[in-house]
Amino acid sequence: MTNKRWHFRFISIFSILSIVLLAGCGKDASSPANGAASTTTPTAQSAQAASDSKPKEKEKVTVNIGVQGKTGVLVFAREKGYFEKAFAAVGADVAWSEFASGPPHFEALAAGRLDFGSTGGTPVISGQVGGVDFKAIGVTSDGKKGNMIVIPKNSPIQDIKDLKGKKVAVAKGSSAYNFLYMAIDKAGLKGDDVKVIQLQPDEARPALDSGAIDAWSIWDPYATTAVYQTGAKILVSGEDLNINAPIFLIARTDFTKQHPDLTVLFLKTYEEARRYYVEHQDEIADELVKSQKLDKPIIVDVLKNSVPILSSITPEFAKAHQEQADFLYSVKAINKKLDTSQVLDSQYVDQALKELGPQK
Numbered sequence: 233m234t235n236k237r238w239h240f241r242f243i244s245i246f247s248i249l250s251i252v253l254l255a256g257c258g259k260d261a262s263s264p265a266n267g268a269a270s271t272t273t274p275t276a277q278s279a280q281a282a283s284d285s286k287p288k289e290k291e292k293v294t295v296n297i298g299v300q301g302k303t304g305v306l307v308f309a310r311e312k313g314y315f316e317k318a319f320a321a322v323g324a325d326v327a328w329s330e331f332a333s334g335p336p337h338f339e340a341l342a343a344g345r346l347d348f349g350s351t352g353g354t355p356v357i358s359g360q361v362g363g364v365d366f367k368a369i370g371v372t373s374d375g376k377k378g379n380m381i382v383i384p385k386n387s388p389i390q391d392i393k394d395l396k397g398k399k400v401a402v403a404k405g406s407s408a409y410n411f412l413y414m415a416i417d418k419a420g421l422k423g424d425d426v427k428v429i430q431l432q433p434d435e436a437r438p439a440l441d442s443g444a445i446d447a448w449s450i451w452d453p454y455a456t457t458a459v460y461q462t463g464a465k466i467l468v469s470g471e472d473l474n475i476n477a478p479i480f481l482i483a484r485t486d487f488t489k490q491h492p493d494l495t496v497l498f499l500k501t502y503e504e505a506r507r508y509y510v511e512h513q514d515e516i517a518d519e520l521v522k523s524q525k526l527d528k529p530i531i532v533d534v535l536k537n538s539v540p541i542l543s544s545i546t547p548e549f550a551k552a553h554q555e556q557a558d559f560l561y562s563v564k565a566i567n568k569k570l571d572t573s574q575v576l577d578s579q580y581v582d583q584a585l586k587e588l589g590p591q592k
Contacts, residue, residue: 296329297310303535354405369481389446395419398427403430545576553576
């Protein structure tokens with residue numbers, strides 16, 4: 233679609249400010265030319281030499297991990313201390329940051345405040361457009377069931393085409409943002425046929441409940457929660473439209489270069505938590521009911537709709553991601569054509585899965 237009325241701008245990404253600390257030291261160890269005795273005694277010289285040769289203690293590394301939502305592997309792993317235990321074994325600390333959606337992850341990456349996180353493909357595209365120095369280091373879902381368009385209980389809307397002229401909320405730059413435009417494109421609508429209201433999930437839900445908006449493009453668990461709690465309906469999902477939209481684990485490039493071993497450890501730990509998460513769904517559901525204060529049927533449906541994986545970025549996933557970027561460029565949602573392969577890096581996940589071996 234090339235309609236010139238399509239003009240969308242993605243979230244601006246702050247430039248990365250690098251601070252390089254330089255330290256230098258020097259000393260003159262020459263003896264007096266006239267053969268006079270040195271003012272430094274042999275004992276002092278030995279002590280100084282021993283001090284100089286003593287290995288300097290490494291600065292302790294803090295691994296900064298981002299998390300969003302109320303369910304998922306990273307949420308579960310944080311609750312159970314998976315990463316704290318794994319990194320403590322190699323002398324590193326863990327710090328967590330919570331985000332409402334994908335785009336803020338990249339602001340934190342750009343500022344050096346985040347090392348790892350998980351987002352949909354659209355924020356990854358936005359981050360690349362913004363010049364953030366990061367890598368997508370693994371795939372956690374094909375994304376088909378991840379995004380949905382939700383409408384209120386008594387809405388007269390029955391088809392995507394009925395969204396024409398309607399107010400639809402979405403978090404700009406999120407995976408649901410791209411999904412919304414791909415959905416209306418498939419329905420033959422133009423970008424400005426829909427009145428897009430930019431709202432984060434915690435703002436959009438009250439707007440949906442009050443009737444201030446006509447529809448909401450969102451991901452789980454928000455969609456399923458709205459269905460159970462208010463009788464809202466799912467108008468369409470990514471699975472309905474067969475939209476393959478991979479979700480990625482992302483990493484700050486400098487961190488992966490400086491700590492490749494910790495990058496592999498992060499992925500191994502994620503996979504260990506994921507395997508437990510998938511194999512113990514009843515237990516996970518019960519724990520989420522307690523921690524998130526949600527009814528069990530909601531949690532059970534959310535878990536069914538989102539079976540997490542950890543995969544290398546296969547040619548199929550890479551192709552789907554490139555197609556998303558091409559679509560956004562075609563509708564002028566991004567201002568340059570991307571080669572998305574430049575930010576895809578499977579070397580660490582391949583190593584992690586190799587070291588762990590197949591799931592038993």
